[in-house]
Amino acid sequence: MIQSTLIQNVSLVNEGQIQVTDVLIVGERIQEIGSNIPIRTGMQVTDGTGKFLLPGVIDGQVHFRDPGLTHKADLNSESKAALAGGVTSFIDMPNTRPNTLTLELLEEKYQLASQKSLANYGFLLGINGENLDEVLQWDTSGLLAITDDGLYFSGKGNILADRPDMLEKIFSNYKGLIAIHSEKEEVIEKNEETYREKYGEDVPVKYHPLIRSEQACYEASERAIALAEKHGARLHILHLSTAKETDLFRNDIPLSEKKITTEVSVHHLWFTDADYEQKGTLIKWNPAIKTKKDADGLLQALLDDRIDLITTDHAPHTLEEKQKPYFQSMSGAPLVQHSLVCLLEFYHQGKISLEKIVEKMCHNPAILYRIKDRGYIRKGYFADLVMIDLAQTWTVAKENILYKCGWSPLEGTTFHSQVVKTWVNGHLAYDEGTFDESILGKALEVK
Numbered sequence: 283m284i285q286s287t288l289i290q291n292v293s294l295v296n297e298g299q300i301q302v303t304d305v306l307i308v309g310e311r312i313q314e315i316g317s318n319i320p321i322r323t324g325m326q327v328t329d330g331t332g333k334f335l336l337p338g339v340i341d342g343q344v345h346f347r348d349p350g351l352t353h354k355a356d357l358n359s360e361s362k363a364a365l366a367g368g369v370t371s372f373i374d375m376p377n378t379r380p381n382t383l384t385l386e387l388l389e390e391k392y393q394l395a396s397q398k399s400l401a402n403y404g405f406l407l408g409i410n411g412e413n414l415d416e417v418l419q420w421d422t423s424g425l426l427a428i429t430d431d432g433l434y435f436s437g438k439g440n441i442l443a444d445r446p447d448m449l450e451k452i453f454s455n456y457k458g459l460i461a462i463h464s465e466k467e468e469v470i471e472k473n474e475e476t477y478r479e480k481y482g483e484d485v486p487v488k489y490h491p492l493i494r495s496e497q498a499c500y501e502a503s504e505r506a507i508a509l510a511e512k513h514g515a516r517l518h519i520l521h522l523s524t525a526k527e528t529d530l531f532r533n534d535i536p537l538s539e540k541k542i543t544t545e546v547s548v549h550h551l552w553f554t555d556a557d558y559e560q561k562g563t564l565i566k567w568n569p570a571i572k573t574k575k576d577a578d579g580l581l582q583a584l585l586d587d588r589i590d591l592i593t594t595d596h597a598p599h600t601l602e603e604k605q606k607p608y609f610q611s612m613s614g615a616p617l618v619q620h621s622l623v624c625l626l627e628f629y630h631q632g633k634i635s636l637e638k639i640v641e642k643m644c645h646n647p648a649i650l651y652r653i654k655d656r657g658y659i660r661k662g663y664f665a666d667l668v669m670i671d672l673a674q675t676w677t678v679a680k681e682n683i684l685y686k687c688g689w690s691p692l693e694g695t696t697f698h699s700q701v702v703k704t705w706v707n708g709h710l711a712y713d714e715g716t717f718d719e720s721i722l723g724k725a726l727e728v729k
């Protein structure tokens with residue numbers, strides 16, 4: 283028998299509005315939205331009184347480390363953390379091992395996810411010097427992340443810094459969305475040199491934002507945008523970290539018409555350089571956490587639509603890998619379980635509305651990545667839904683962290699909202715701390 287669930291009397295946050303209503307799920311999809319939907323036999327009924335119902339969050343940038351780096355995280359552990367955080371779909375980056383540089387490897391990831399993931403999934407293909415010619419021949423308008431050999435995000439030989447010829451080729455030929463991590467390696471290397479001379483391997487982490495500097499970010503973004511404009515390419519700049527860069531983006535056309543887009547990751551809104559003192563290398567990210575002025579400027583640009591979406595760049599490493607001297611300590615930290623509650627905290631502080639959070643975390647990723655039938659609460663769409671309680675106080679601690687790496691940069695932080703229930707394709711996959719593992723095999727590719 284097809285399962286049906288009636289969520290009654292819930293405050294629906296969707297498409298710029300909040301209204302108290304009922305939602306009927308039948309099978310994988312939303313069948314009806316309206317007041318006083320009658321209860322029929324066999325229906326599961328959930329009382330939503332006092333709770334808010336949002337479309338499931340679509341996280342446009344995560345690193346779930348599967349395959350190859352599963353000592354840090356895997357598709358099963360991190361997809362559970364995602365559901366507990368209200369994230370029902372994710373797009374995973376290609377810096378797994380081996381890097382996702384061929385269609386075969388991409389297909390393998392989809393296979394793995396179909397067996398291991400509790401949330402819906404999508405994967406980006408990486409591009410580097412070696413697979414460039416091949417990729418450009420494929421008849422695909424898919425998704426592409428620029429990478430170099432092994433480390434698209436940093437390291438020597440970063441394609442943006444060293445190979446303008448390749449960039450020209452990609453931007454003039456590729457018809458799909460080109461996502462880039464935008465930091466200019468030659469600027470970073472010069473700064474690293476300066477600080478290494480002064481401090482050796484153990485540079486105080488507070489200098490991270492001066493090494494991976496505003497200039498490094500700005501010049502790389504400026505160059506990528508100029509190239510995209512020249513060739514009419516679709517460019518998405520990942521995890522913007524400076525207020526200065528926000529001026530490079532437009533807000534006078536709808537997202538669906540934009541060819542050049544950007545996002546902010548939760549940590550660049552949440553932390554500032556004042557936090558390095560207490561958190562140390564735990565909050566070492568690339569691009570670096572910068573100043574309060576940057577965090578405020580990013581939030582402002584999010585509100586005025588120059589920034590299109592919010593992602594996590596969920597990038598788990600083990601504590602051991604993090605707590606090393608500056609140059610050896612890994613960049614990145616886990617966030618997917620806490621991104622929505624962080625934004626809801628900004629809501630409690632009066633900095634952003636619920637409608638705007640939903641626009642940037644749910645609707646816009648679906649528009650940008652052209653994901654069909656998700657990202658909105660609409661009749662006929664997949665029932666990817668998250669129920670939240672805006673009056674629950676709790677503190678992040680080891681015992682409630684679901685990341686395989688077992689730590690969070692937010693440990694000790696008190697939140698005033700909580701994710702109560704998460705539905706994936708109509709299936710109540712997360713319910714107040716417990717997972718229904720029978721969702722395994724039923725999560726789907728986002729497309």
Ligand SMILES: NC(=O)N[C@@H](CC(=O)O)C(=O)O
Nearest residue numbers: 345435567568595597613614
């Ligand atoms: N963001 C990070 O600091 N780290 C990411 C990679 C990246 O995006 O640079 C990771 O995969 O660890």
